[in-house]
Amino acid sequence: MTQLVTTIAQVREHLAPARRQSSKIGCVPTMGALHSGHGALIERARADADIVVVTIFVNPIQFDRKEDYDRYAKNLDSDLRFCGIRGVDLVFAPSVVEMYPEPLATFVETPELARYLCGASRPGHFRGVATVVAKLFNIVQPDLAYFGEKDAQQLAIIRQMTRDLNFPIRIVSVPTVREPDGLALSSRNQRLTQEERRIAPLIYQALMDCRRMIESGERQASKVKREVLHRLENQPGFRVDYVDVVDAERMQPVDSITGDVRIAAAVWVGNTRLIDNVLSLIRDSSNTL
Amino acid sequence: MTQLVTTIAQVREHLAPARRQSSKIGCVPTMGALHSGHGALIERARADADIVVVTIFVNPIQFDRKEDYDRYAKNLDSDLRFCGIRGVDLVFAPSVVEMYPEPLATFVETPELARYLCGASRPGHFRGVATVVAKLFNIVQPDLAYFGEKDAQQLAIIRQMTRDLNFPIRIVSVPTVREPDGLALSSRNQRLTQEERRIAPLIYQALMDCRRMIESGERQASKVKREVLHRLENQPGFRVDYVDVVDAERMQPVDSITGDVRIAAAVWVGNTRLIDNVLSLIRDSSNTL
Numbered sequence: 306m307t308q309l310v311t312t313i314a315q316v317r318e319h320l321a322p323a324r325r326q327s328s329k330i331g332c333v334p335t336m337g338a339l340h341s342g343h344g345a346l347i348e349r350a351r352a353d354a355d356i357v358v359v360t361i362f363v364n365p366i367q368f369d370r371k372e373d374y375d376r377y378a379k380n381l382d383s384d385l386r387f388c389g390i391r392g393v394d395l396v397f398a399p400s401v402v403e404m405y406p407e408p409l410a411t412f413v414e415t416p417e418l419a420r421y422l423c424g425a426s427r428p429g430h431f432r433g434v435a436t437v438v439a440k441l442f443n444i445v446q447p448d449l450a451y452f453g454e455k456d457a458q459q460l461a462i463i464r465q466m467t468r469d470l471n472f473p474i475r476i477v478s479v480p481t482v483r484e485p486d487g488l489a490l491s492s493r494n495q496r497l498t499q500e501e502r503r504i505a506p507l508i509y510q511a512l513m514d515c516r517r518m519i520e521s522g523e524r525q526a527s528k529v530k531r532e533v534l535h536r537l538e539n540q541p542g543f544r545v546d547y548v549d550v551v552d553a554e555r556m557q558p559v560d561s562i563t564g565d566v567r568i569a570a571a572v573w574v575g576n577t578r579l580i581d582n583v584l585s586l587i588r589d590s591s592n593t594l
Numbered sequence: 595m596t597q598l599v600t601t602i603a604q605v606r607e608h609l610a611p612a613r614r615q616s617s618k619i620g621c622v623p624t625m626g627a628l629h630s631g632h633g634a635l636i637e638r639a640r641a642d643a644d645i646v647v648v649t650i651f652v653n654p655i656q657f658d659r660k661e662d663y664d665r666y667a668k669n670l671d672s673d674l675r676f677c678g679i680r681g682v683d684l685v686f687a688p689s690v691v692e693m694y695p696e697p698l699a700t701f702v703e704t705p706e707l708a709r710y711l712c713g714a715s716r717p718g719h720f721r722g723v724a725t726v727v728a729k730l731f732n733i734v735q736p737d738l739a740y741f742g743e744k745d746a747q748q749l750a751i752i753r754q755m756t757r758d759l760n761f762p763i764r765i766v767s768v769p770t771v772r773e774p775d776g777l778a779l780s781s782r783n784q785r786l787t788q789e790e791r792r793i794a795p796l797i798y799q800a801l802m803d804c805r806r807m808i809e810s811g812e813r814q815a816s817k818v819k820r821e822v823l824h825r826l827e828n829q830p831g832f833r834v835d836y837v838d839v840v841d842a843e844r845m846q847p848v849d850s851i852t853g854d855v856r857i858a859a860a861v862w863v864g865n866t867r868l869i870d871n872v873l874s875l876i877r878d879s880s881n882t883l
Contacts, residue, residue: 410758418699443761465700
């Protein structure tokens with residue numbers, strides 16, 4: 306039975322016995338509007354941990370645009386059903402006042418890792434993410450926490466924060482879940498018109514085509530980037546926010562491709578900003594026959 | 595028997611059984627060079643907690659001047675004896691590499707609370723303090739943590755950080771311990787020449803005299819501040835860094851004194867910068883006869 310709690314005190318009270326018994330606690334932080342991408346995180350947590358906690362909180366301080374926050378899909382009832390049938394033990398869905406009872410005066414910053422990609426186009430976004438995740442880590446105190454690779458820069462930042470601040474938590478990443486046509490699952494997909502939904506998978510297709518350039522031996526990031534940009538900019542209905550080729554671990558732009566990289570893009574499709582990325586693994590040629 | 599450990603893994607291993615038994619863990623974070631001020635923190639922790647952990651780490655990232663870091667007194671042997679006779683259970687004295695194995699990319703910031711006083715004269719200082727304390731909190735995971743009122747702005751920042759980031763830790767403050775002549779105990783007092791040591795207590799005397807101005811009814815902070823400044827600036831051998839009258843909770847400068855305040859000062863005595871503060875409690879006149 307999935308239990309819903311809305312206060313920090315209830316979370317702590319609920320998890321105290323589990324902690325005393327050294328049960329492994331797995332946490333899946335979400336902003337609700339749960340879809341199969343979250344489902345994959347929950348499934349992985351279910352496999353690893355004794356107790357699975359899903360947090361549902363649309364965090365105002367990570368939205369750089371108020372209208373995006375206001376438009377963000379919220380449906381706690383269906384999220385609870387979603388968690389219930391997947392065997393989630395505890396859902397923590399706090400109010401904004403519960404999470405921010407007074408004006409926030411402490412921020413967790415990762416200035417270097419937030420310099421590019423979404424960090425560049427959404428000022429303050431990753432400060433808001435790192436701060437709320439630090440809060441949720443201290444509230445739930447999980448042994449494991451689960452994040453999707455779709456938000457690869459967020460994942461890199463949370464991994465870095467966890468190491469740098471010595472949170473005793475293992476960060477587990479889960480591959481992006483996609484629609485049959487390749488579109489990465491996102492709560493924001495709900496906002497697309499029929500026509501926007503039809504063209505949206507072209508983002509993934511452009512990224513995959515350019516990954517093949519790397520697989521075929523291209524090592525200049527600028528050439529790969531130019532090709533993705535060309536593909537996306539020529540698509541009517543798309544407005545490119547950014548495209549970049551970055552190292553897979555820290556998500557920092559690279560000039561030449563010498564190790565694993567991600568090709569990452571953010572594209573406005575009508576009034577909806579979608580992000581996606583693909584991983585390109587460079588096989589060390591000295592190890593191949 | 596006081597046990598010394600130097601790695602994070604050892605701390606966690608050492609404290610795991612205590613945590614499973616729900617023993618209360620009290621942590622006293624220090625930079626070593628332990629004196630009776632630290633002794634008062636340890637004594638209080640001994641009274642509250644089942645297990646007392648003292649951390650000894652001269653944190654490079656909180657020093658704004660390299661020569662201050664290099665000159666900072668270090669004597670682990672005598673610190674261990676100090677802890678031993680006071681019944682400390684565990685001393686964690688990590689190396690710089692243990693605490694910062696890779697270039698740090700995550701920082702805990704409290705921009706508002708670090709704007710004045712030491713935050714203004716020591717750029718980056720409180721960012722370094724908040725970040726290392728967050729790390730130590732995650733390493734030791736204490737139930738209680740102890741800080742001295744001498745570093746009142748640090749105390750305010752750590753209280754704020756603990757609330758804002760939901761650390762499940764109670765912050766306990768302990769009054770400043772003073773020499774018989776009033777000088778606040780500090781590791782930096784060791785650096786004073788005989789003559790500097792002779793005049794150093796005049797900082798406390800000036801603060802106390804001005805506290806009496808408030809007790810006698812003065813409510814304009816600027817007048818109190820001017821008087822402290824006058825007293826300190828006229829003392830040969832002193833160079834005033836700052837003097838301010840701030841609210842006691844958040845350490846923000848006030849114009850008129852309507853609640854509890856601290857009068858805080860930083861003074862260079864020769865090559866040594868000393869800080870001190872005194873609390874002035876405003877009795878609510880409606881509650882007095």
